Amino acid sequence: MGQGMEQRLTIEASGLDGLFAVLEERGFTVVGPTVREGAIVYDRLASPADLPRGITDEQDGGVYRLKKRDDDALFGYVVGPQSWKRFLDPPVKRLWRAERDGSDFRIVPEEVPREAFAFLGVRSCEIHAMEIQDRVYIDGEFKDPGYEARRRSALIIAVQCTVAGGTCFCVSMNTGPKSESGFDLALIEVVDTERHVFVIEAGSPRGREILEALETRPSEASELAEAENRIADAAARMGRTFDAEGVHDLLTQNLEHPRWAEVAGRCLSCANCTMVCPTCFCSTVEDVTDVSGDHAERWQKQDSCFTMDFSQLHGGIVRSSTRSRYRQWLTHKLATWIDQFGVSGCTGCGRCITWCPVAIDLTEEVAAIRANPPDAVEPHRRGKP
Ligand code: SF4
Ligand code: SF4
Structure with missing residues (x-):
């Protein structure tokens, strides 16, 4: 993934169906935001109809609630309780199993996962979070092969933030609200009474190849100006500030x-x-055995x-x-x-x-x-x- 300094194009909101089709053709499982049990969560999506259309979230200390927007925005919310780590590093996973082999045990390692995710709707702070977790799971002396396989195959489709949450402070941490790198494609949603479009740019060769397969047109100057205004507006409306100095x-x-x-x-x-x-x-980590004593497994579980x-x-x-x-x-x-x-x-x-x-x-x-x-x-x- 490289720097996102590409020509920007526009797709109509109705063109997201085409994006899903292109991703599926290339073997990706699309994962993105959807409404479940009163929150916006990340899950496998079948089509753009699963996205949280016309929904926003209100957030403050100890407060989260969904509200209707007065438009049909598909990404008009901030972030929910889940993050992409749920898919890159599942909270419960088997590390290996052991089978009795005569008087010994034979260790059977877990297979490296093959499913390739296309993460749709990744925010700038979340790209930074993935890059931080890369340092833990990939860049150190000990690698997590499952994380590494999922991370390297994942396609990152960023959505630039045009709404700031009541508890956001990415501007203070220099992690948003605009993604400058770390994505394959980046979208900016522009929705008003006359239009509902996405300004889109590629940030990697994979993203460029997908972009070329979509039905796009050159972005109009007014769309680009409105897109940038909305990001600047989000930056100016952070719910929290944080003095990170020293x-x-x-x-x-x-x-x-x-x-x-x-x-x-x-x-x-x-x-x-x-x-x-x-x-x-x-x-x-927890080790479990069956009653026969012939089979054992080691599981890793998220802890705190x-x-x-x-x-x-x-x-x-x-x-x-x-x-x-x-x-x-x-x-x-x-x-x-x-x-x-x-x-x-x-x-x-x-x-x-x-x-x-x-x-x-x-x-x-x-x-x-x-x-x-x-x-x-x-x-x-x-x-x-
Ligand atoms: S553990 Fe964390 S979330 Fe729970 S009360 Fe303490 S600070 Fe709050
Ligand atoms: S604000 Fe910072 S510490 Fe709190 S959940 Fe987000 S990344 Fe973690």
Whole structure:
């Protein structure tokens, strides 16, 4: 995937049927947004009719609800509780199985997945989240072959954000609202009383080949201007802001800040924030056997630093208090993630704020620590782990 500096073309909204057909011809399974149980989720789509037509989402701390729009926009919402990691790194997966072979066991590795996804409707913050997870699963010493196979085959069809959510702060994290790279195709939806079109550009040779197979026309100047205006409008309407300057040192030098105890008094340790976060990757493994003892399997399951068992070592639990678990999550996400992977673990998508049942907001928590400088905390306790 390369830089998206291509000629921009226009397809009519009705032309999305053609896009689905072209993707299917090339063997892709189309995955995109659809409405289910009062939320916009990502799932396999049969046609554009499955998209959330005329729907938007209202989001704030602990608040998410769908509302009708006064137009037929297909991507007129922000992000829902799920992210693409559900498909790239399934939350429950078998790693291998073992079959008895005489007095030994024979290990049977899992087959590398062959299904190629076309992800339709990927937002800029989500492309950044995938690139962050690439560092975890592909770029390090140990690779996850399943993730790598799914990621390398996936076609990324971005949709530029023209609506900002109440908990979004991608502008502060420099991850949006416009995708500049990391996509195969990028769409900007322009819908008003007179038109419903998508301005489309390719960002890779694969995307260009697909674009050439679609029925397009050169974009009109008014369409391009309106598309750019809508993205600029989304950038100006972020629901949250976050001061990322020096956040690594701010957090790592304030490990005994009284704010950790204050937030722990509200936090339910429910793990919602880690489940919805598009970059969190903690997992656990479980071994299971059948009653005959001839067959065993190892399964990997999504886990969270908020569960008590996650930090269990021989002899006890390392992070037994909610205070230590919240502090671990936030300092890893915003500070030690940078030491580990060279980038922040946060893209500013806002999901952890929206889906926290008690509306804990990491932008507020960091601001509260910043407002109470390190000098206010006993010096000998600042760096205590
Ligand atoms: S920490 Fe929160 S805002 Fe940042 S990427 Fe994760 S869910 Fe999104
Ligand atoms: S911060 Fe909110 S979402 Fe996260 S564990 Fe605590 S209560 Fe749950």
